[in-house]
Amino acid sequence: MxxxxxxxxxPKWITKTFYNEKYMPKVNRIGKLTGYLGVVLAFAPxxxxxxxxxxxxxxxxxxxxxxxxxxxxxxxxxxxPISYFPVVGSAGTYMAFLSGNxxxxxxxxxxxxxxxxxxxxxxxxxxxxxxxxxAISIIINxxxxxxxxxxGASVLSMLPDGxxxxxxxxxxxxxxxxxxxxxxxxxxxxxxxxxxxxALYFAIGMGWFxxxxxxxxxxxxxGCVFLSIAIxxxxxxxxxxxEQA
Amino acid sequence: xxxxSIANSPAMWIACAIPVCFVVLQAVxxxxxxxxxxxxxxxxNEQMKNAMRSSAVTSIGPxxxxxxxxxxxxxxxxxxxxxxxxxxIGSVMFESIAAGLGTSAVGVTxxxxxxxxxxxxxxxxxxxxxxxGWVIFATFSANKMDKIEAKVAKGNTATxxxxxxxxxxxxxxxxxxxxxxxxxxxxxxxADPAVVAGSWKNCLACVLGAVIMYVLNTVAxxxxxxxxxxxxxxxxxxxxxxxxxxx
Numbered sequence: 001m002x003x004x005x006x007x008x009x010x011p012k013w014i015t016k017t018f019y020n021e022k023y024m025p026k027v028n029r030i031g032k033l034t035g036y037l038g039v040v041l042a043f044a045p046x047x048x049x050x051x052x053x054x055x056x057x058x059x060x061x062x063x064x065x066x067x068x069x070x071x072x073x074x075x076x077x078x079x080x081p082i083s084y085f086p087v088v089g090s091a092g093t094y095m096a097f098l099s100g101n102x103x104x105x106x107x108x109x110x111x112x113x114x115x116x117x118x119x120x121x122x123x124x125x126x127x128x129x130x131x132x133x134x135a136i137s138i139i140i141n142x143x144x145x146x147x148x149x150x151x152g153a154s155v156l157s158m159l160p161d162g163x164x165x166x167x168x169x170x171x172x173x174x175x176x177x178x179x180x181x182x183x184x185x186x187x188x189x190x191x192x193x194x195x196x197x198x199a200l201y202f203a204i205g206m207g208w209f210x211x212x213x214x215x216x217x218x219x220x221x222x223g224c225v226f227l228s229i230a231i232x233x234x235x236x237x238x239x240x241x242x243e244q245a
Numbered sequence: 246x247x248x249x250s251i252a253n254s255p256a257m258w259i260a261c262a263i264p265v266c267f268v269v270l271q272a273v274x275x276x277x278x279x280x281x282x283x284x285x286x287x288x289x290n291e292q293m294k295n296a297m298r299s300s301a302v303t304s305i306g307p308x309x310x311x312x313x314x315x316x317x318x319x320x321x322x323x324x325x326x327x328x329x330x331x332x333x334i335g336s337v338m339f340e341s342i343a344a345g346l347g348t349s350a351v352g353v354t355x356x357x358x359x360x361x362x363x364x365x366x367x368x369x370x371x372x373x374x375x376x377x378g379w380v381i382f383a384t385f386s387a388n389k390m391d392k393i394e395a396k397v398a399k400g401n402t403a404t405x406x407x408x409x410x411x412x413x414x415x416x417x418x419x420x421x422x423x424x425x426x427x428x429x430x431x432x433x434x435x436a437d438p439a440v441v442a443g444s445w446k447n448c449l450a451c452v453l454g455a456v457i458m459y460v461l462n463t464v465a466x467x468x469x470x471x472x473x474x475x476x477x478x479x480x481x482x483x484x485x486x487x488x489x490x491x492x
Contacts, residue, residue: 023282028388030278034271035384039377041264042333045326046369048260053251055366057351062370065350069343069375077378085390086412091275093390097383099268100335100376103420105307109300111413112478116299117292122409123402128283132293133300135276140301142269142332144308145315149328153319156312166490167313169450170306173485175420176454177478182413184462190414197415197422205430221419228415232407 019124024090027131031094038098072214079218083225087111087121091131099138103221104171108178109137115181189232197224248362252323261329268333299475306482311337318344321355322368334376347371424451446489453485 049055080102081093087107088096096106111121113133119126148156183190200223209215251257283293314337318327322344330340345355350371353364398404428444458481465473 018285019282022285023278024391026278027275030271030274031387032384034267034274035380038264038267038271038333039380039384041267042373042377042380044263045257045260045329046366046373048256049251049366049369052256053362055251055362057347057363057366057370061350061367062347062374065347065367065371066374068346068350069371070378072342073339073375074378077382080379081383081386082390084416085387086394086408087416089409090387090391091279093383093387095272095275097379098271098334100331100333100379101307101311102336103416104310104336105304107413107416108307109303112303113296113300116295116475117288118295119288119292120406120410121413122405122407125283125286125288126406126409128279128286128288129292129296131275131279132283132296135272135279136297136300137304138272139269139276140304141308141311142265144305144312145328145332146265148312148315149319149324152324153316156316156319159313162490164313166486167310169447169486169489170310170482172421172424172447172451173454173482173489174306174478175417175424176451176456176485177458177481179414179417179421180455180458181462181478182410182417184459186410186414189411190418193414193418194422197418198426201419201422201426202430205426206433220423221416224419224422225412225415228411228418229408232411233404236404236407 017124019128023128027091027094031091035094035098073217075214076218079222083218083222086225086229088134089127089130091127092134095131095134095138099141101141104174105137105141106134108174110134111178111182186232189228189235192231193224193228196227200224248360248365249323251362252326252360252365257323257325261325265329265332302476302479306479311335314338317341317356321360322365322372326369326372330372330376334380339376340372343372343375344368346375421451421455424448446492449492450485450489453488454481457481457484 081097084096084102084107085093088102088110092106092110096102099106110130110133113136114121114126114129117125117129119129121130179190179194183193197220201220203209204216204219209219212219280293284290311331315327315331318330318337318340321327322330327340331337341355347367347370348355348360348364351361351363351367353359353361355368358364394405394408398408424444424447428441428448431441431444458477461473461477461481464470465477
């Protein structure tokens with residue numbers, strides 16, 4: 001009886017490993033604690049302005065600005081964590097959303113760390129390595145920003161115009177390179193996805209989805225991630241059927 | 246007291262250092278747990294060191310991009326707040342828009358009109374209030390989404406790997422497509438030629454990034470050149486960036 005109870009409470013696909021039994025519960029504990037505490041601490045500069053300098057915005061004006069912000073970004077608060085979860089996992093989600101810069105830094109770093117350590121995405125080892133990669137990228141990123149902020153705008157603006165113009169091209173080049181890096185393992189799939197993504201972004205750009213609030217901000221990533229997963233899983237199912245036949 | 250000297254005062258530096266240090270603290274806590282788990286699960290020290298080095302190298306380029314975007318924020322809301330907002334829950338585009346929404350609600354156009362005390366307060370509060378939604382939902386939902394994913398994959402490692410690999414391809418095909426297709430629909434919508442020209446350059450950078458990476462990866466793979474594999478990404482983005490800027 002006791003035996004049956006145990007089986008019922010733990011689905012059979014959750015295996016008893018160090019990862020599931022020790023690591024994940026700890027990740028969730030750290031993640032929840034630091035996530036919610038982080039939200040509270042984010043108000044420190046606002047409170048400093050209020051307490052020390054007596055600068056406190058009027059409620060009505062702040063509500064206006066907040067509503068304007070929420071109606072342009074509000075959907076992203078929910079759609080982005082869902083879109084990026086299959087890529088970054090639990091620990092990654094806790095870290096990436098507290099630190100920001102997700103698609104341009106956290107995901108590239110986590111994925112490149114997996115490549116360097118020769119681990120597969122989606123495995124327990126891969127997830128641990130991605131967490132290590134992401135943590136390091138946060139430390140480096142904050143260090144660079146700290147140096148920049150202390151040097152100040154006057155020093156930063158001495159960057160030659162040519163360099164600053166060139167920096168605009170860094171992210172598109174990075175995305176192109178990473179698509180190749182990760183697409184080469186599943187070439188056919190990657191090609192299909194690029195065609196789908198181009199069609200989807202063309203439609204979004206033409207304003208055909210203008211009836212969805214703020215669609216240009218989130219529809220592309222959300223659509224591509226979940227279409228890609230759906231197509232991948234369908235192929236996997238198809239292949240295993242073929243093997244059995 | 247002048248408002249920008251308040252914005253850049255030691256008190257504001259201290260107030261902003263608290264959340265920034267906290268972000269680093271969280272990263273350190275996760276790093277420690279992951280390294281412990283990695284050792285327990287049989288990952289070698291070598292693998293973990295490689296992961297850390299590769300991530301550090303990959304971070305540098307994008308960090309500099311964020312830094313150059315930080316310039317406008319440093320000038321408008323002061324160095325400490327700009328620093329804190331980009332180190333925590335930050336993205337340059339979002340922060341500038343949120344700050345602008347805040348100040349415009351009290352009639353100050355960010356970057357053009359002189360900053361007032363009221364507008365600074367509005368900018369800071371709006372940026373914070375509009376950004377915590379991400380953290381609250383992500384923190385709330387992470388373990389729940391983990392359970393859903395485990396149910397979908399039913400503990401099958403091949404399925405989990407497929408989901409993660411496809412999700413990565415999905416993210417980067419989306420990011421690439423947004424740059425690649427932009428000049429096309431801008432042409433279709435008859436946008437300003439100068440704007441379209443800029444979009445073509447981004448499109449070119451993206452294509453160059455893909456092509457150079459393909460060449461380097463193939464060469465490194467065929468000849469078994471280890472260092473080239475490791476530096477391929479950095480070389481690619483630098484070369485693609487420079488060629489695009491020169492054309």
